[in-house]
Amino acid sequence: MHTEPGSPLLYAEGITKSYGQQHVLRSTDFSVREGEVKAILGRSGSGKSTLLRCTALLELPDSGNIWFKGAKLGKKPDSDRWLRETQLARQRREIGMVFQRFNLFPHLTALENVGIGPRTIQGVGADECAERAMAELKHVDMAQCAGKYPQELSGGQQQRVAIARALVMNPKVMLFDEPTSALDPELVGGVLKVMERLASEGMTMVVVTHEVRFARHVADTVVMFHEGRIVEEATPEEFFDDPKSDATRQFLKHVI
């Protein structure tokens, strides 16, 4: 399937999600173009993680559609029902996700953590997996730690392995949920450097972050998320220097 130039690669349309009485996403629209790097800012509890998890089909929205490469994601084209978990699994392969707490598999070495995706999901042979995993580890400056287990790595190193683990599946878009929030300040730089490298290589990225520097200098578009909705979307210059919404002004007052 082909996306027309300028049309979004990924488009979440009218997403609602509630937990019990709590309406977390309220008919949220959200899109990202091919090659675009989009930063999402917003207060804690505003629903940023929920939006990413719904987009990655890790959680199913109560209503709304997700369009990916021009086709409905997670549903049959002519149906409004979500597919079953096994079928959803197949569709998740093209969307990479990186978590705040890394979530590396503790029983596998760094190399095995990266190789397990191609090995179990794509059925690639062991040698080729190791080769592809090694290449991806180099990509995130982690080749020297290939044989180490997660508990032997620093948080920053773990997060870079987690990025490699997502990249090795050749995703069309990478979703980052506060990738540096759990890190000691001195470890943030290494992860941001890898993310900048990805951005410069043309990867489509959605990054929930509190790193204002990253949003300003690496992102193409910055989004303000407030109470389950996007309230402002602008270029970094406009967003930071001339914010339009109250929510953004309030938020920036607190972080900068």
Place this chain on the structure above:
Amino acid sequence: MSFDTNLFWDSLFSREFANGALLAIVVALIAQAGGIVIGFLLALIRMNKVPVLSHIAWFYIWILRALPTLLVLLIVWNAFPQFIPSMKDPWFTPFIAACIGLGFQEGAYMSEILRSALSAVDEGQNTAARALGMTPIQSMRRVLIPQMIRVAIPPTSNEFINMIKYTSLASVIALQELLTRAQVQVASTFRYAEYYAAAAVYYLVIVSVLTIAQSRLEKRYLWTSRQPHVTTPVETETP
């Protein structure tokens, strides 16, 4: 009457005792393996709250945890054939009855152990596996079970050691395991200490070997590269 050392050594190395010990080990292995399989299924059913089945699972666990093992063995050996005529046939030996009785009861115990082991695995592990595109079965096999095993090793080893000793209860259904053999000898000679001591030595040796095996297994689940077992060679390349 003093301790007859020769009698002790003779019985220790007798074919009867060795066979009895072997039988105890085989029954324990089969029952434990069956118990792990049953326990895992019960745990999955209860954790996923499968309708109807989870009530049956709850009932199963409730019954088998409540009944004394001796009673379970007697029920399987004596009462089952009353309802299931084919169990009166020669295939239904004390060996099979012991494996069934001990295994089914072990399933109830293992389900609790495995349920807590599975819930001890961090939620984020399954999420990460799903995000990669793994199906529930792939995630279970490649990500959750290995981590669950690590948590389950100590309590399961404990269960297995108990199981070895529980096989001695099968003497009531005439299984020719270790303790039954000792009892037979005692009954015909009225010498207690020698035969009991020989049986005790077998149990000591078996349990010691198991304890060593357990600590070996636990080391394999340390998940650090400073262990000799690591198979992936560390390729270091200077950039």
